[in-house]
Amino acid sequence: MIADRYFDSTLAYQGAALGAEPEGLRAITRFAVGDTIPDRTFLLDVPVDVILERGRARKADRAWDRYEVRERDFHEGLREGYLRLAAAEPSRYVVVQGDRDEATVAAEILREIDTIIANISHR
DSSP: OOOSSTHHHHIIIIIIITOOOHHHHHHHHHHHHTTOOOSOEEEEEOOHHHHHHHHHHTGGGOTTOTTTTSOHHHHHHHHHHHHHHHHHOTTTEEEEETTSOHHHHHHHHHHHHHHHHHHHHTO
16 A cells, blocks of 8 residues: 555644644544554655745745644644654654755655565565
């Protein structure tokens, strides 16, 4: 299965960034997804200054995005939340430095995907 965001986003956005109680969020998540947990999660880690600058650059067409227009502390909490999730499950997460050019980021992700596929083929 390939998915964009999945339940990690709930834990990071509602939990870490917005202050919802983490164990309650985890209980709801366990109820909703059961044992369906990604084998690998790619986290594109981007410094908050870069996030804010990218947001300003596309602000006109993203004014509807209630998260993107939030202040710096929200984005810092969100990034920290994702990094804590990755630190708690290092075998599931691949943290990729997302402030590099797209081709470099894509190449790193593709290398990891090739490794995953090769490991599946050898089972």
